[in-house]
Every structure is written in C-alpha cells, then in structure tokens.
Amino acid sequence: MVEFTVQNLNGEEVERLRGVFGPFTDSVRELIDATIRTEVDADVVATAKAEIDAITARLRSAQLDGPFGVRLSEGGQMPWGNPVIGLRNPIAPPLVMRRSADGGIHADFHLGAAYEGPPGHVHGGVSALILDHVLGEAASSAQNPRLTGTISMRYLRTTPLGDLHTEARIVRTEGVKTFAVGHIADADGVTVEAEGVFITPKWAR
Template sequence: MNNETRVVDVDRGEAVFAPLTRSVQQLIDATIRTEVDEDTVVEARALIERATELLAAQQISGSFGVQPTTDGGTVAWGNVAIGLRNPVAPPLVLHDDADGSVYTDIDLGAAYEGPPGHVHGGVCALILDHMLGATAHQPGNPAFTGTLTVRYVRPTRLGRIHTEARVERHEGIKTFAVGHIADADGVVTVEAHGVFIRPGAR
C-alpha cells in the first residue's frame, strides 16, 4: 500500500512521464515481435537493465495509488486500465456521451494477445469492468464492482476496438450497468452486465 502521498503537478507529469510510458510500451511490443540475433538481445538487455537502475534510484514504496494534484483533482497513474505511468494500461481515455453513457476507442497490439491475432478474454473483461464502473461512479461516491458477467459473442481481433457502457438503473446502494466491445467493423464481440456497489448511497 502506498503511504507516500504527494501532490502531483499534472502538466509536468504528462510532459515527463507520458513519453516514458510510451517508450516502454514500444519496448514491450518490440520485445514480443523482435527477430534479432542473440548478441543484439544481450546488448539490448544490458541497456534495459541500466535504464531500470536509473529509474529505480529514487522511487515511492508500494503502489502509486490515488494522488492529489496541484489543481485540486486526483490522478491514478498506476491504474492498470487508465494509468498514464503504467505501460500495461492501454490506456483507456473515457468520453461522455450526451445520453450519459461513456465510450472509448483504443488500439490493442501484440501485448494484449490471447488467441492468435485476437485480444485476450481477460483483457476484454478488464476493459469492460472499468468502463461499467466509470458509469456507476458519482462525484464523491465511488462504486465498487459487486458482480461482472461477461459474454464472449465472438473473438475480438487485435487492433482498433470501440467500447461503450451505460447505467441501466439504481437500486439503493446498487448500480446496474451494461456495456460492450465492438471490433473495427462495428461488430459487437463482447457484452457485459455488472452490479456496482456505492457504499455512500442511500
């Protein structure tokens, strides 16, 4: 657990760390798909280990958590779905629609592969869990996943995908949300239904 909360300068963070994260994402992709010779791999590994030493020279303990920002907001840059500083995150950039739903369009490459040429089912579930959860959140009253039911309609090809989610209804502390993933052709590949708990709700 992160016990070193500090105030984050968002502009500086985006300028300094977003490019670093993109570089590591490119490294992950290159690591998966490279066909260079053994000597080149050894040379690259030495460079990576040196970069790790440089970055580890000063760091927080534990996870990044949720940090306050200088403009009065918060950031969760270590989050596996949306974290600006997490190279594993796609990351999801959510947009609000006029009808209250949320959506995002993202590109998933080799790092997210399950079946050959397709997105891993667990990655699809992760994305939908976050999307549905985002619709259930209310200012000052976060929602936590109670149940998530995922139906895999057909395989999701790697590449561009569209995801959207919306709230169906509220019942006391429970929010019921639905969503789906569609491929580049607009064909729905995964559907999800979730129940999210808002402890502060009445």
C-alpha cells in the same frame, strides 16, 4: 527532475508531469511491443538486456514505497498506475474515457501484441479487465464512487487485435446498487458484452 510530491498538485504541475511521464511511458509501451515481436540475434538481445537493466537500476535509485495509488490534484484524481487508463502504466492501452451527453462512457483504443490470447485476437481476460473498468466508470462519479460487486461477460465472437471501441451506461440504481451494461466492438460490431452490479462502499455512503 521532479521537485515536488505527486499529491495535491495544481493544473500546471499536473501538465508538467504529463509532459515528462506520458512520452516516457509510451516509449516503454513500445519496448514491450518490440520485446514480443523482435527477431534480432541473441547478441543484440543480450546487449539490449544489459542496457535495460542499467536503465532500471537508474530509475530505482529514487522510487515510491509501494504502488502509485490514486493521487489527487486540483482537477481531481490521478489514477496514473491503473492498468486500463494509467498514464504511467505501460501495460495500460491506455483508454481515454469520455462521458457522453446521456451520461454514458465511451472510448476508442488500440490493442496490440501485448494483449493477444487466441492468435491475432484479444485475450478474453483483457476484455474482462477493460469492461470491468469501463462499467465501473459509467456507474461512478466523483461524488458517488462505486466498486464492482458482480460482473458477467458474454463473448459473442473473438475480438481482433487493433482499433476497438468500448462503451457503457447505467441501467438503473437500487439503493447502494447500480446496474450497468457495456460492450467492446470492432469495425464489424460488438464482440463482447458485459453487465454488472456496482456497490457504493460503506465509507462513501
């Protein structure tokens, strides 16, 4: 049982919640994949549905009023509902972002059946979602948040499902505008490129 509010947590409390919700979300992520790819009989599906409905009802017996939002801890932000990096969001791959020595951002990640567009390949909208987030991470910092102004994509070839890599970096900054570029790549090279303009919002200036 979680006995504290998910806000302004210390490091020990954050790690405790990671231990509770990280594995739980991984299990739901596996359920999504299994739901897409299962070939069991209809009676097994019906039984599973009843079990899932019962679990959902139990989880809804105590829940947040609205989305998770971006909670705070002594270590910084906790965007655990985010669809790209969210610890508690089973539709997030999730990406674990790392900052390079040159200030850029990179991540290695895996996309399975839940992200398919063309057969065996990643949906273009999923690639756009990931790159929007990754470029935004590269363009921002804790002291200087920046939001997407415009972003453009260039699909060089279809991106296969499986193990992938993404990275992004700042090109230049002009006043409240920061320009960033990035890409997604598989083992054979870059599949999608992106460039965008990210704006420092008025409340952060």
